[in-house]
Each structure stands twice: as C-alpha cells, then as structure tokens.
Amino acid sequence: MNSKTHIKKTITHLLVSCLAIALLPGQTFAETGHEEETEQHEEGHIELTQEQIQHAGIGLTTVTSGTIRDVLPVYGVVASNAERVQSVTARFDGIIREVKKSIGDPVRKGETLLTVEANESLKTYSIVSALNGVVTQRNANVGEQTTDTPLLVVQDFSTVWVELSVFPKDVSQVDLGQQVRILSLDSTQIAEGKIIYIAPHGQGGNQAITARVLIDNPKSRWKPGLFVNAQITREEIAAPVVIRNEALQIVEDNPVVFVQGEEGFEPRAVTLGRTDGELSEVLAGLSVDEVYVSKNSFILKSELGKEDAEHGH
Numbered sequence: 001m002n003s004k005t006h007i008k009k010t011i012t013h014l015l016v017s018c019l020a021i022a023l024l025p026g027q028t029f030a031e032t033g034h035e036e037e038t039e040q041h042e043e044g045h046i047e048l049t050q051e052q053i054q055h056a057g058i059g060l061t062t063v064t065s066g067t068i069r070d071v072l073p074v075y076g077v078v079a080s081n082a083e084r085v086q087s088v089t090a091r092f093d094g095i096i097r098e099v100k101k102s103i104g105d106p107v108r109k110g111e112t113l114l115t116v117e118a119n120e121s122l123k124t125y126s127i128v129s130a131l132n133g134v135v136t137q138r139n140a141n142v143g144e145q146t147t148d149t150p151l152l153v154v155q156d157f158s159t160v161w162v163e164l165s166v167f168p169k170d171v172s173q174v175d176l177g178q179q180v181r182i183l184s185l186d187s188t189q190i191a192e193g194k195i196i197y198i199a200p201h202g203q204g205g206n207q208a209i210t211a212r213v214l215i216d217n218p219k220s221r222w223k224p225g226l227f228v229n230a231q232i233t234r235e236e237i238a239a240p241v242v243i244r245n246e247a248l249q250i251v252e253d254n255p256v257v258f259v260q261g262e263e264g265f266e267p268r269a270v271t272l273g274r275t276d277g278e279l280s281e282v283l284a285g286l287s288v289d290e291v292y293v294s295k296n297s298f299i300l301k302s303e304l305g306k307e308d309a310e311h312g313h
Helices: 003-022 050-055 168-173 297-311
Strands: 059-062 064-080 085-088 094-099 112-118 124-128 133-138 152-155 159-166 179-184 190-202 209-216 227-244 249-251 254-261 264-269 271-275 279-284 291-295
Touching: 064 168, 064 179, 064 271, 064 279, 112 152, 159 179, 159 227, 179 209, 227 271, 227 291, 291 297
Parallel strands: none
Antiparallel strands: 059 291, 064 159, 064 227, 085 152, 094 112, 112 124, 133 152, 159 209, 179 190, 179 227, 190 209, 227 279, 249 254, 254 264, 254 291, 271 279
16 A cells, blocks of 8 residues: 555544544434435545534635745743833822732722822822732732832833843844734733834853843733743744645655545645745645644544554554
8 A cells, every 4th residue: 555545545534533623422324314424435535515524623714825924933921011100199298098009910000009198298199000000019908008119010011021042143133123923932922013122232141142122921821931932023924835734744754745635535645845834835745725733633633543553464
C-alpha cells in the first residue's frame, strides 16, 4: 500500500471515532440514518453531512491569498500605562472624615473617593476620581491627618504598555509605528499594538533597548508584571496561496492538509514556502477557493498514528 492510499484509508476510522460522540448510548450509525452518508468512496474519500462535520468538531476554511509577516521575535513584560494613573492627594490639609474605596475596588470618573475636613476653614470637601479604573494603593484612614503621601492611587488598566527588550544588533530593525503581535507565554492570548516609544539608552544589565508597545486591555487579561513573547513586523509579503498554521500536520515526514472535495475529505501533501506565527504560504498542493480542515486537524494526525501502530504488528 503506498503512502497516499494508506493515509486516505485511515480517514474512515477517524471519522467513525469522531462521529461516535453524537450517538446515544447503545445507538448505532445505522440507527441514525447516516450509515450510507459515512460510506467510504473510491480512493478513501468520505462524504459527510454538515451536521456530522459539526459533531466531529471539524473547522473548515477556504484557501485564499494572504500576507506573510516577516517578524523579529523578542521578549517583553506587561506594564501599567503610566499615563493612566491618578495619585489622589488632598487639596487642603485636614482630617480625613470618610474613605469610600479600598484596594481593588473599581471606580468611575467623577465618583467620590473620600472626604476631608480642612484645618483652616473646618469645611468638608470631597475628592473625586479623575478616571475610570481600580484602586491599587490606599494610604488613608478615617481620622488621620493628610500628608504629602498620596491618599489613594487609581489606575486605568483598559490599556497597558508592553516593554520589549531589543538587543543592540536588532535595534536597526525597529522603528516607531511598527506593528507588533503580543502573545502570552502559553499563546492562549494574542493582542496587536504599535511601537510608541524607543528608549534612547540601553539597560544596564543586558544592554537591551526598551521598545514600548501600547495595547488595548478591555477585559484586564493582560496583567502588569507578566512576561510575554512578541513579534515585531519587519515586512509584510503578499502570498498567492496561504493557509492557517494549525491546519498543518506532519505525516510520514511530509506536511499534510486535509481537504474537502466533491466526494468528501482527502489528505493532501503540500509544499510550503514562507511562514509566520499564524499563516503559511503554499507553493504546491492547494489552490485558492479549495476548502480545508483548519480546526482539529491534530485529531486526524492522532488517528493516523494509531493506524500506523496497528500495521506495525
């Protein structure tokens, strides 16, 4: 059995396994009325209904042209946006009469934070928040005398900075306004931003130059202090055929994409060109407008591995 035929024939086992999750206990494929729809066609093609594709967790994407990014990988750390911080102080020295907020409390712009009785006038005045944010420091308690120390600190985390470390040999490739992709260390969170500042001097420890990126943080998922990976876009290259990287699997040392054709799904060996963290250029094996499996392709790879193990005995 040649490699291509071997790969195609194992698809039947995979799809039967995936579709089994949709069956009731004790129910068979014949009882579902889809037995004929999962019949293997010539050359290993499998025809599936849309319902069966959904039950198997198969995500489909159409092949298109696209842009491959040439990137400079760097490391960084999330930092508070220092332009979105309010250090709350007393306008007039006096006694603190009321503190309405504690550390961690959310506040709205214009909301009263505390009240102070002025020493000279003995009149009580309110201090309000100048921005939407969260209380991160509190140095005020009822009955205390105000000092030069900020009574409260309010920070707005709806945007944050990412401080990137760029080594001297790479500084010439970095400029203001460049697009940057920020990724959490486990790659579960991704954000896009632009370089807004490049430090004029290096850090004492590792001689790296700091490049600052501003990113949106509407759900406060990017926590100051966390380390991140980043990709600075040096160039964007147009490619006539691209696919998502998660679609690719290696089968018998060859990159393979699972393609949906008129007769069903088939594995397709592809020749790859340039790639980045999201897309890969396809030089041969796929054409624009073909439909391929872009989600859960690792399930196919796993099933193929089981089949190989069986043939090894």
